[in-house]
Amino acid sequence: MKVAVVGATGMVGEVMLKVLEERNFPISELLLVASERSVGKKLTYKGEEHMVIGLADAVAAQPDIAIFSAGGDTSLEWAPKFAEVGTTVIDNSSAWRMDPTKKLVVPEINANELTAEDKIIANPNCSTIQMVLALDPLHKKYQMKRVVVSTYQSVSGTGVKAVEQMENEAAGIEGEMAYPHPINRNALPHCDVFLENGYTKEEMKLAREPQKILDDRTFSVTATAVRIPTAGGHSESVNVEFHNDFDLEEVRQLLSATPGIVVQDNPETNTYPMPVYANGKDDVFVGRIRRDETQPNTLNMWIVADNLRKGAATNAVQIAEYLVENNLVSKTSQTVS
16 A cells, blocks of 8 residues: 555654554555655654655655645645545544535444545544544443533643643743643643634534434534643543433443443542553543433443544544455556546
8 A cells, every 4th residue: 555644744643653553554655744844854664764745746646545634724725636646535634524525434433334435534533533432332222312521631632832831831941832821730621712602613523523423413412622731641521311221230331342442440449541541552441430310311431542542543544444454445546647
């Protein structure tokens, strides 16, 4: 496979290369792609140096698969250009997620919807991925009615600038600010930009994306997204009201049997998911599983995952793996006439 990683010099791009190497994805030629200011820079993959190239050169090379993590504007402009030359694009931005003509994919849930005709495939929001992975088996069994989620999100979700702000503040160093307020020893109820309805874009992604991934508009999601001073891993407090009652032990069994989920749920031994434990791992961790005692058929859970891995890079690579395994991407991209 000729594979392009677009946004290779960014935080997610770096993790993308790490995941591709760890999972031994079949690459015959690797194209590392970034903005003009990074062209010529060298990055190492499997012990070999690769020079970063620009987007136009990458399109001209006609890769079989292009994994994008370069921001929405870049994706809107360049993903169609790659698609035109026969490349299958897996996009990690929000640009295509709610486009009705594009699939929004978490492989464990809905990869079977993909066809060879899908040339631009959307990777969901990091917070959405970990939540729907846990909700999917429970929805199938008990039928969700309403989900209330509060997130506790790592600064790494914002990018390098935000991590540097946190580290500078912790060290007492004045520096560039990624946020409108300090993040060290603080919590910002402000992920992404505010919209006219008073919610942030991040919160509306959490509200809308699960319905598309699960192909079901009969349940609703309301969200509050908070940025906290952790370097890796998003956490979520999730309250789910079902139409049907459930048994807690059965809930644990359903989650334990779901690929990609690890149940950590033993209060007696202080066993529960934490970002410090999830960091660097591909699984989604679920714990603090208990009934909401204020109303019937309602469950509380605590869900944690590494936002740069399963929340971004790993999910995208898993999509690519599914495409290859099911012969949905040709090994020779079409030449433009």
